[in-house]
Amino acid sequence: MAKWFDNAVIYQIYPKSFQDSNGDGIGDLAGIRRRIPYLVSLGINAVWLNPVFVSPQVDNGYDIANYFAIDPAMGTMADMEGLIDDLHQHGIHLIMDFVLNHTSDQHPWFQDAIADPKSIYRDYYLFAGENGKRPNNWGSFFGGSVWAPDPAGTGQSYFHLFDKHMPDLNWQNPEVRHAMGDVADFWLNKGVDGLRLDAFIHIAKADLRQDFPLAPGEKSSVVAEPFFANLPNVQAWLRPFCAQIRTDYPDTFLLGEAASANVNLAVDYTSKHNGLMDSVITFRTFADDASQVDPRIPAGMQPQPMDIPGFKQNQVTWQQTLAGVSLPVLYWNNHDMPRVATRYAKPGPLHDTQVKSLAMLMYLQRGIPVIYYGEELGMENMALPDQAAFKDLNVDDFFAQAKAAGYEDDAILTMVNATHKMPARGPMQWETGANSGFSTYQPWLDGQRDETRNARDEEAQGGSVLHFYQALIKLKKTPLFAGGDDFLQTTDDRSYVYERRLDGARALVAINLTDQPLTLAAPSAGATARLTAGTATVSGDQLTLSPFAGVVYVEEMED
Numbered sequence: 375m376a377k378w379f380d381n382a383v384i385y386q387i388y389p390k391s392f393q394d395s396n397g398d399g400i401g402d403l404a405g406i407r408r409r410i411p412y413l414v415s416l417g418i419n420a421v422w423l424n425p426v427f428v429s430p431q432v433d434n435g436y437d438i439a440n441y442f443a444i445d446p447a448m449g450t451m452a453d454m455e456g457l458i459d460d461l462h463q464h465g466i467h468l469i470m471d472f473v474l475n476h477t478s479d480q481h482p483w484f485q486d487a488i489a490d491p492k493s494i495y496r497d498y499y500l501f502a503g504e505n506g507k508r509p510n511n512w513g514s515f516f517g518g519s520v521w522a523p524d525p526a527g528t529g530q531s532y533f534h535l536f537d538k539h540m541p542d543l544n545w546q547n548p549e550v551r552h553a554m555g556d557v558a559d560f561w562l563n564k565g566v567d568g569l570r571l572d573a574f575i576h577i578a579k580a581d582l583r584q585d586f587p588l589a590p591g592e593k594s595s596v597v598a599e600p601f602f603a604n605l606p607n608v609q610a611w612l613r614p615f616c617a618q619i620r621t622d623y624p625d626t627f628l629l630g631e632a633a634s635a636n637v638n639l640a641v642d643y644t645s646k647h648n649g650l651m652d653s654v655i656t657f658r659t660f661a662d663d664a665s666q667v668d669p670r671i672p673a674g675m676q677p678q679p680m681d682i683p684g685f686k687q688n689q690v691t692w693q694q695t696l697a698g699v700s701l702p703v704l705y706w707n708n709h710d711m712p713r714v715a716t717r718y719a720k721p722g723p724l725h726d727t728q729v730k731s732l733a734m735l736m737y738l739q740r741g742i743p744v745i746y747y748g749e750e751l752g753m754e755n756m757a758l759p760d761q762a763a764f765k766d767l768n769v770d771d772f773f774a775q776a777k778a779a780g781y782e783d784d785a786i787l788t789m790v791n792a793t794h795k796m797p798a799r800g801p802m803q804w805e806t807g808a809n810s811g812f813s814t815y816q817p818w819l820d821g822q823r824d825e826t827r828n829a830r831d832e833e834a835q836g837g838s839v840l841h842f843y844q845a846l847i848k849l850k851k852t853p854l855f856a857g858g859d860d861f862l863q864t865t866d867d868r869s870y871v872y873e874r875r876l877d878g879a880r881a882l883v884a885i886n887l888t889d890q891p892l893t894l895a896a897p898s899a900g901a902t903a904r905l906t907a908g909t910a911t912v913s914g915d916q917l918t919l920s921p922f923a924g925v926v927y928v929e930e931m932e933d
Contacts, residue, residue: 378419378467379568379627379652380701381856383847384744385418388709389426389448390434392747392802394813401801401812403449403457410460412829416750416840417847420467422570422629424709426454427473430480432539434799436471436572437478441557458565469568469627470561474554475576476540484541488526498550499541500533502582511585512602513595514538517767520595520602535576535602545577545611555615559622568627569619571612571651575632578607603634609642609650616650629703630654633710637695644700653742655703657711659692661685670779675772677792680718682867682887690862693740697859702741706732707749713798716755724889724922726752730842730907731924735870735885737850738926740860748802750843751832755797756823761787763821764796797821805830842907849905849926854879868892869919882927884910886919893918901927 393405403426413421425435426448435445444454461468477484487495502509506529508521514535521531522538533542543550558569579602586598619626630643630651636658643651661684667673692702706714719728729752737743758764761773761783769790776786791797799819804811806825832840849855858876865871868888874881882901886892886908896917903910908923919925 377625377627377652379742381851382420382467382627382742383418383850384420384422384469384742385413385416386422386424386708386744386746388424388747388799390424390818391799391812393804394815394817397814398447399813399815400447400818402447403444403453407453407457407460410464410466413466414464415833415844417844417851418745419465419851420469420567420627421461422469422568422744423471425471425473430478430539432478432537436473437476437480437537437540438473439478439480440482442560455564462565467567467627468565469570469629470566471572472558472561472569473572474543475573476534476536476542479539479541488524491526491528494549497547498544498553500544500579500582501528501530502533503529503531505529506531509582510598511588511594511596512598513593515597517771518595533579533582535573542579543577546607551611551615555618558615558619562619562623562626567625568629570655571628571630573633574612574630575604575608575635576602577611578602578605580605599634604632604639609648613649620649628652633657637692640692641695641699644696646699651700653701653703655705655708655744656692659685659688659702661688668779671775671781672772675769675790675793677717677789682870686862686867686870689739693860693862697740702739703744704736704739704741705744705746706736707746707798708744709746709799710795711798712793712795713746713753713755714749715752716792716798720889724908726839727908727920728922729839731885731922733843733846734883734905734907734924734926737846738855738874738881738883739872740858740874743847743850745843746798748827750840751803751827751829752839753800753803753827754824755791755794756800756821757791758787758797758819758821761790763819764790764794766794766796769794791821803828842905845905854881854928865894869894878930880929882929883924884917884919884927885924886922889921891918891920897927898929901929904928 390401392401393409394401395404426444427438428440428443428445429435429437444451458468483495483498486493487499508519508531512520514520516537520533520535522534524530524532534540535542586596628651632654635656640654643654661681662678663681664673664678667676696702715729719725773786800823801810801812801817803825805828809817810825832838854874854876858874861873863871870885872883882897884894894917896912896915903925905926909920910923910925911918
């Protein structure tokens with residue numbers, strides 16, 4: 375039986391940056407409610423909301439101090455309940471971010487754990503070691519060791535896979551698993567339609583006594599991902615959690631963040647007989663060309679073009695392996711990566727054509743689109759003013775290494791602004807003028823941005839990126855593109871061409887990935903162009919696409 379999320383088009387809202395309603399420079403729930411007519415006009419039917427719980431904001435809301443309350447900067451519980459109701463009245467479902475791997479160090483559980491080493495909450499977290507010695511050499515995703523000294527001075531350390539103010543929960547403890555189930559029940563009972571399970575692949579860890587073998591030249595703290603990602607107990611511990619949700623709230627969408635999971639793990643996580651996720655988000659569907667990176671400095675913060683053959687291989691592998699199992703999640707960007715308009719679209723007069731064609735390429739494939747706020751305007755990464763604005767130890771390390779390699783500060787800053795997640799979290803650009811219509815006060819995260827890309831002007835402009843996304847979303851919700859089969863054609867790295875088929879209908883989606891005109895095989899004679907970016911012309915048996923152009927042809931087939 376089909377579920378509502380089988381035809382979902384999801385819009386990701388980063389609450390702090392979407393719309394400020396009270397003039398404090400921080401986006402809030404009342405601001406989102408104000409913009410619901412915009413969401414309706416865009417055509418999406420689901421919203422993914424990044425965390426809005428009580429939080430010290432060390433990691434912009436992913437460090438939760440109270441799962442059962444709304445952060446005052448975001449509003450009140452009444453605002454949250456009103457948002458759920460308002461969205462539902464407009465046919466829009468709400469997916470909440472559910473952070474289950476860790477809490478804030480300000481959470482009452484952790485505070486009690488460090489106040490009393492005999493507290494029952496001590497075992498809610500991972501304490502190990504003695505006499506100030508770290509139990510192992512594992513490194514944190516945020517830099518440095520995963521271990522921080524117990525503030526109580528016991529000589530033990532506590533485990534934090536992310537920031538040191540975000541201690542990991544001990545999912546081996548059944549009381550932790552039960553407590554997380556209570557949190558899920560609380561929000562689903564309020565009418566939330568789905569949960570995005572943040573970093574769920576990390577809830578199980580290997581034996582904490584085991585060091586990770588270091589390669590020559592590696593730091594003393596190494597990100598030992600095989601020891602804390604996708605271990606077998608992830609599935610064992612989450613299966614009862616997910617089963618209870620489906621028993622009590624059978625229409626709930628469970629969307630898992632499985633950043634490093636390969637496609638076979640994705641099958642395990644989403645197969646119906648395993649009773650876990652409905653779909654997963656992975657970073658494994660992208661591919662970048664690292665052939666031109668400077669080997670003296672970390673590659674991750676150097677801009678890299680798309681590796682087109684590698685991208686095709688990844689996309690088709692996920693499409694074909696998940697066929698008949700679950701729907702892939704289709705996305706170009708989110709709060710953890712740079713914006714697609716910066717990452718892959720080249721600057722210049724054809725920038726908007728590229729943005730439109732890339733959207734066509736991704737979102738008309740089989741799967742669930744997740745559109746990052748402002749993406750539908752062609753918003754790019756904003757430019758943060760200096761190194762300190764990133765508040766990231768990894769950025770500090772990159773600056774130090776790049777300076778040692780002879781780079782100037784401006785060049786380093788340009789690289790980081792193009793590749794880091796923080797410049798992608800800037801305020802939504804509603805209009806030109808002070809603070810882009812986001813707030814009457816300076817935004818919580820501010821930098822230089824191109825305000826010509828804004829919702830008010832694009833609504834008034836024919837042929838804008840916004841109008842293109844509206845047409846694309848409308849097309850995506852038709853049966854052929856929501857539920858048809860997906861076949862990638864064999865072409866060289868100048869194009870991306872695929873077919874969609876469903877019953878008596880067939881579609882051809884063709885994208886020119888180059889800055890030169892491109893000739894491909896023409897669609898069938900009965901096909902009609904339904905959506906175009908740039909120019910597409912058919913002459914005889916040839917289809918010619920202008921630079922970076924894309925086109926969708928749809929043909930009704932006879933039985």
